[in-house]
Amino acid sequence: MSIQARSLTADPQRADVGRLRLPGDPGSRLTDSRGAGRVGRVLSAALLAAWFVVPLVPLALWAFADRWSFPAVLPSVWGTDGLESAIAQGAVPAFWRSLALGLVVAAIATPLGAAAARALTMGMVPWPRAVGLVLLAPIALPPFAAVMGLNVVLLRAYVPPLAGLVLVLVVIALPYTTFAMRVAYAAHDIGFEEEARTLGASPWTVLWRVHIPLVAPALARAAFLAFLVGWSDYIVTVIIGGGTVVSLPLVIASSAAGIGNDSAVAILSLTAILPPLALLLLLGLAGRRGAASRRSRPDPDPIDPRTARSRLHEPGAAR
Amino acid sequence: MTSHLLLDGVSKRFSNYHAPALNAVTLDVAAGSCTAILGPSGSGKSTILRVMAGLDPVTAGQVLVDGVDVAGLTPERRGMGMVFQRPLLFPHLSVLDNVAFADRVSGVRRSVARHNAELYLDMVQLGGYGRRSVRELSGGQEQRVAIARALAARPRVLLLDEPFSALDPELRSDMHALIDDIRSALSPTIVLVTHDRDEASAVADRIAVLHEGELLQHDTVDGVYNRPVSVRVARLMGGLNEVPGVIVDGAHLSALGRVGLDAGRDVCDGPATLVVRQEAVGVRALGGDVSSDDVVGVVTGLRNLGPRRLLTIRFRAAGAAVVELNAELPPGQGVEAGSRVAVTLPPAAVSAVRT
């Protein structure tokens, strides 16, 4: 028999019980540092931030440098020569080709990986370990080896280069999408879908209105990883594309292999960084909005059972 | 392990927008005693343990162990062992190494630490389980290992945060017996947080009733049930009977008539609510003979409560409001809805609280 009285003011800590508690969160004493400890922590964070940011600085500087002779620390003349040179080398069509490639790979690899992850997590697959191994294997094997061998097979089978390229990139992206969705399905409660079925929804409706919305954040992450695979690939495009598919990395490579192209290379590199960064930002913002709306859901209005019962017994009270 | 713990005016605020999680709580836990902190969800029970353990700092007030303020001490130095609702056994260590963790961390040699750990495992009746991995244990066994691990750290105070609420009811009574064994072997000071009244009364010497961050009453089990200091405490303890009225000349007057109060209680004149446990109300079916000092009512409701039954009895006095009493009937007594019954209220079980 436990207490039935409810409380109007919920413990604020309990309201956040779904959110991750990190040791340094406010309210926690565990990682308070004093003096030397705090300096060490701030210093290490600063050093690590610098480690990650520093290589990108020359890109930003060179992108708009018309003339930057050694040993000046900053460019002497700023301008858009690099932009013009990049466009002349075919940056714009290469950009669209890479974008299309990334999107196509994401569009194919994400549902494939999600379906496989769901089947594996729910235990519906015979020989799950073998299947899991096959889907994870592309990470363990050097892509150029498989591609060199496959090239012969694809040529003999008269598979068009673009199709072969998409095929190989999808297989390379599969480990990422499968693993990302596997984590999501492990936390997914199939009770939601079963409940929807008992409420009269057909399997198709359950898929669209219950299942996918629940795993949507994980799907977005998996799609992002698959997009990155298609967007950044070089060696597979070179070998299987055989020169017919000129994506952005190929333009960067040919530009970088030359001499005197530094600002063009910088512009091309920035172009190659910005779309994934923008997508990452979108993902982060969408995730934050979802979490905030979950947190602000109000507690249901509690009624003391005694009050309810005594109200029922008042003379004249409606039954 | 026998230390005196005192919370002196402890308040805890998480933010300025919410009400404080703890509001000027003063709690005195005698050395070697077991106090249960009882309250509904959101009452601040977990916060109070975290504040004792040093996992969250206090906003105001002091936590004193053996008279010394522990405010400056980090959790690892306070000597408070804590067992959570989830056992949180380290997955990378075997059962024995889990229990030996505190010793290993303070520099004791591995063989000595493991030997000590064996003793504590024996105490929780898991003697041969040392070599196992934590994944092979059932829920109850995991919680026992967690308790052994906390004890092996030889803490000054043992804090238990709803440790058995995730276990099956049959396992829970085994765990209560385990706590008794530990108490007789080591006499630790224990603070147990729970939302289960039965568990609190089974295990603890004293119960502290916490509601919305305030300590309402800290008393023996009997005191909290039969002499609540307010109607709120009576409700939190599951009391169903509240009869408004007024105290005149050492007795309570209401629609039930004149109910005598024990001399030891607060019997000043004035408005007061009569509270009496439904288990204490005596019920006698009327066969037709009514004596003048019987308090007679009509049974309006009847509900099964396991093997017993809960009666709702309505009393109507001329001109006064309707009063209802709940009474629990032991099995075997035949009373039907609509029948007239006489009710006895033993003075030792009756309490009048100021309104």
Add this chain to the structure above:
Amino acid sequence: MSLAPLPGRTVRAGRPGLRGTLLVLPAVVPALFVLGGGIGAAVAQSLGLLPLIGPVRLSLDAYTAQAGALPVSIAVSLGIATASTAIAAVVGFAAALVIVSGRWGGRIVAIISAATVTVPHLVGAAAIGLLLADSGLLPRLLGIDADAWPRLVGGPWWVAVVAEYAWKESAFVALVVAGTLATRVASFDETAALLGAGRLKRLRFVMVPLCLPALVVSSAIVFVYTLGSYEVAWLLGRSYPEPLPVMALRLFDSITLTARPEAAAVAVVTTAISLAVVALAFLALRRTALWR
């Protein structure tokens, strides 16, 4: 990280059967085709079974023809991979600890490392080149003349190549390890503190053991990746000795008829080394009791 069903969770849809097979088939068939077909064809090519022209003849000529250059290439590849993995693991682990300790510093490092992971390796190579070359940003900032600056790009120690791999992959390791730590860290950290462990002891007895599996897995992934990666070594490295992928691609593009099988042979050798590394990682994981 096995893909078998997680134990301890009520798996209600649970029977192996046709439906599960159908769900998994669209992923498994292409994977088998690409991996099996690709590697198989590479092996066949290297053994002379898939010649461009000429008779099919089983032989080990492709391997023996490169017997002189192969050991050097293997050594270079292994050296680069080892150095990159070691640095990435150490820096990534440190970054993961900072990320997981919350607060502003941790959040910033988390965001920046997430951004670093999205940078393509080719772009990273270009960036490192612009940073570490003779006329790069670093010598300018330090005021060192181009002649006095050591040859980091295309130099004898492959410094720029290792730097690029270490830089990008440390972000990857940081995110993987932080992800694993974050789900367990707060509660185990508190438990360990309540048992008397101070900050350093908690690190040694709880945090490090808990993230060892993730560290081993991500390090293995990094090692295999750097072993088989082409573009960075090609862009920032020197022309001789060649790491394995560069050598393979040079042979692949060569017009000599015997070059293709030799390229395939190099590819097969690289694959074999990668498989060996993965097997080693599996064995190492078995020994840490946390493998699930």
